[in-house]
Amino acid sequence: xxxxxQSPSSLSASLGDRVTITCRASQGVANYLAWxxxxxxSAPKSLISxxxxxxxxxxxxxxxxxxxxxxxxxxxxxxxEDFATYYCQQYHSYPLTYGGGTRVDLK
Amino acid sequence: xxxxxxxxGGLVQPGGSLRLSCAASGFTFSSQAMTWVRQAPGKGLEWxxxxxxxxxxxxxxxxxxxxxxxxxxxxKNIVYLDMNSLRADDTAMYYCAVGSDESTWGQGTLxxxxx
Numbered sequence: 001x002x003x004x005x006q007s008p009s010s011l012s013a014s015l016g017d018r019v020t021i022t023c024r025a026s027q028g029v030a031n032y033l034a035w036x037x038x039x040x041x042s043a044p045k046s047l048i049s050x051x052x053x054x055x056x057x058x059x060x061x062x063x064x065x066x067x068x069x070x071x072x073x074x075x076x077x078x079x080x081e082d083f084a085t086y087y088c089q090q091y092h093s094y095p096l097t098y099g100g101g102t103r104v105d106l107k
Numbered sequence: 108x109x110x111x112x113x114x115x116g117g118l119v120q121p122g123g124s125l126r127l128s129c130a131a132s133g134f135t136f137s138s139q140a141m142t143w144v145r146q147a148p149g150k151g152l153e154w155x156x157x158x159x160x161x162x163x164x165x166x167x168x169x170x171x172x173x174x175x176x177x178x179x180x181x182x183k184n185i186v187y188l189d190m191n192s193l194r195a196d197d198t199a200m201y202y203c204a205v206g207s208d209e210s211t212w213g214q215g216t217l218x219x220x221x222x
Contacts, residue, residue: 032208034208034209043202043212043213043214043215044152044202044209044212046209046210049210050208055210087151089152089154091207091208091209094157094166095154095166095168096142096154096157096207098151098154101151101152
């Protein structure tokens, strides 16, 4: 199974900050990497697929990059609605696996 | 608009069974793989199962293999998750999602396994 290691597990940031979350795969997943946002009491929402392709309606302050085993999600100009938990996921091979999540809260 | 509506969750005793359904609309259901993901209370996401568009291939997590099965009815735009021999550690919110990249999610249905 491919292990996904996400870091940090939590971070505190201020409005307007730029934050970066990293996801490392235990083996190469090409560009089959997705990012999700989840707010308390709600279902996850897809932000990015194929490493860097924003889903429809996702603000351009979200961006994804990487390839192979190292990936990142960057949120520039952090907004109030961005405080949430973020997960990476590889869909290169089964079983599909997720990172442990990164909680972003207000400093 | 893509919509997914899960149903069938509830309280069940250990060893019991449930069938979850996910009704889809707003996209060409028969062209898309469908995925089930679960989330135990306070925990992260866990992939459960994926079924290919024509049901020609199904995949199950080791934690549910032999107990759960996945199927779909492309004439009704519904995907099912049949869960047997349920255990306490199957307690979770169960979500269905479109594709292996899970581009759209339903709101989930809660399964509680307890005596």
